[in-house]
Amino acid sequence: MSGAHEREVDVTVVGAGPGGAVLSYLLARSGVETLLLERHSDLDREFRGFGFQPDALRLLDEMDLLEPILDLDHREVRVGEVSVYDRSYEVFDFEDVPGPYDFALLMEQPPLLETVIEAADAFESFTYRPHTPVRDLVREGGRVVGVRALDHDTGEEFVVRSRLVVGADGRFSTVRAAADIDPGLLDSNxxxxxxxxxxxxxxxxxxxxxxxxxxxxxxxxxxxxxxxxxxxxKxxxxxxxxxxxxxxxxxxxxxxxxxxxxxxxxxxxxxxxxxxxIEPGLSERWVEDGLLLLGDAAHVASPIGAQGNALAIQDAVVAHAVVAEALDRGDGPLSAGTLRRYEQRRRPAVERVLRGQRLAERGLSLIVRRSDGLPDVVTRSLLRTLFAVPARVPIARLPFGRRLLTRALFGPEPVHVDRTRFRE
Known part of the structure; x- marks a missing residue:
């Protein structure tokens, strides 16, 4: 882009988190000219989401990324335990999840993102630009047709025109704010x-x-x-x-x-x-003409259940199928009508997860704030009753608390990678 102040690509993805990186990889592998913009100079940021549920592992495997990711430093979780007043109880077990995805993955996010971006970089249709924050959207006739960005390395502002802009830039999304979309944040205690x-x-x-x-x-x-x-x-x-x-x-x-x-x-x-x-939220809309939001830019997940990464990857998989099909048809700038297929597929699943997280959050809030409530002897009895269940009991027969947690960890209905779009 040296000396030029404008560039044109098929899709501009803003934000190199799990959703943005995975979508960029899928589009690039499908022959879509994709530009991934990241505001930071590197991916080494602390305390990002580090949990990847079994369904996320299945999807990464479907896109041929799981094997190199498992070569990175990580921990595998098959059973979760809680010690309640010095008594240990099992609260979830992935034993019944179909193999080989019968575990969750815990790892630092930067190495995983670097692996995904490196895989995308193998395709000529992909370009990655770190240290390039997006300042605003470019509109023509009420339609989003690109972004205005700043190259921090040169100090130059430039325009990228594209048939679609994807806001994958997190809970404080610049793209969402520029589109004047309400994030729908919910209060938490x-x-x-x-x-x-x-x-x-x-x-x-x-x-x-x-x-x-x-x-x-x-x-x-x-x-x-x-x-x-x-x-x-709070x-x-x-x-x-x-x-x-x-x-x-x-x-x-x-x-x-x-x-x-x-x-x-x-x-x-x-x-x-x-x-x-902890401010979960659900944006009022996820698409408009020329614009699509995914991951935390579309819906802010609570850390409870560690579902944020899985939701973002699932979003990327569904968005890839919708966008790649539309571009293969030769559609011009992608319309809200076309992109709405993505939102109609994903919103119900996300809403279901967020409802479960909100219920669990209210229970945690009571525990955190209970010092002014029930006597300690009553609290001990209630909590031990909640968690004291035999191992390997079918989910349908579990007490409410453990059943709710297990369903949250297993995630929403499965989606699948559309490999028919790949160009090997």
Whole structure:
């Protein structure tokens, strides 16, 4: 693009997260001239979604990406356990999921994204531009016909014209804002504080500990580390910081005494933490003439159930089929009518997942805020009843809490990669 201020491609994808990277790969492999724009100079950003459910693994396998991804540093999760007042219970088991996808994958996101982008780069129809934030949409006659972007390396602003712009740029999507689409964010009473510790503190790849002092989540991400999550009541993080990092470490040790062995070196300050505002949402619309939203730009998932990555990949698979078919027909700028087939397929499945997450979130909110409610002896009894179920009981016979969690982890109805569009 040297010396030029305008370029034309078939599809411009904004955002190199799981949804944007996967869609770009699928389109490029289908012979669609695709430009992937990423605002950051690299993909190395902490505390992004690190869980990939069995259905996401199946889809990655269908697009020939699972094998190289499994060569990366990762952890496999087949069973999840929770320790409730020092008694351990199994809360999910992927044993009944058809093999070979009978596990979830936990890993850092950057290496996976780099693998997908490298696979896309094998096709001449693909171009990746990091450090290139999109500033605005370009419209003609009320239709989106491209984007206006900034090349940070040269300081030049340029225009990319395309038959379709895909907003895959996350929960704070610039594309969605430029299109004046309401993200439909929902209130939440809790927030999640993330931090990493040596993996010696965790007994398994996925576990949690709960008592009267709080709730801790543990997720192995490879590289000798485990990522922990601490739920807090919304708006209380400034108070937590004001108490100091030593007071916070004492709270964590009260839930899991074994953590004391890695402190203070493993958590020296709050700078090692990242606060996630749990604000799920469902955008009012996902498509218009020349524009399509996917992943968090279209629907912000709660971290509960670790479904965000799977939803984004499923979106990309369905969008690929719709877009590639329309472009093969020789359609000009893609209309909202054509793109609506994607939204009609995906919105019901996403709504079902979000409803389940909202129910689970309300239960977690009660646990996080219960200190002013029921006496501890009553809380212990209720929680132990909720989780105390025999292993390998059919899902239909499980108590409500475990059944809800299992359904959330298994994901929405399956979609499949349209390999007939691939040009080998």
């Amino acid at each position: 809790i927030e999640l504080l993330w931090f990493k510790l040596p993996d010696t503190v965790a007994r398994g790849a996925a576990q949690s500990r709960l008592n009267e002092h709080g709730l801790l989540l543990y997720f192995g991400v490879g590289g000798g580390e485990v990522q922990l999550g601490w739920f807090i009541e 708006g209380t993080y400034p108070d937590l910081r004001a108490e100091g990092i030593e007071a916070f470490r004492r709270r964590l040790v009260a839930v899991d005494p074994s953590l004391d062995a890695v402190f203070p070196d493993a958590l020296p300050s709050f700078e090692a933490c990242s606060l996630l505002h």
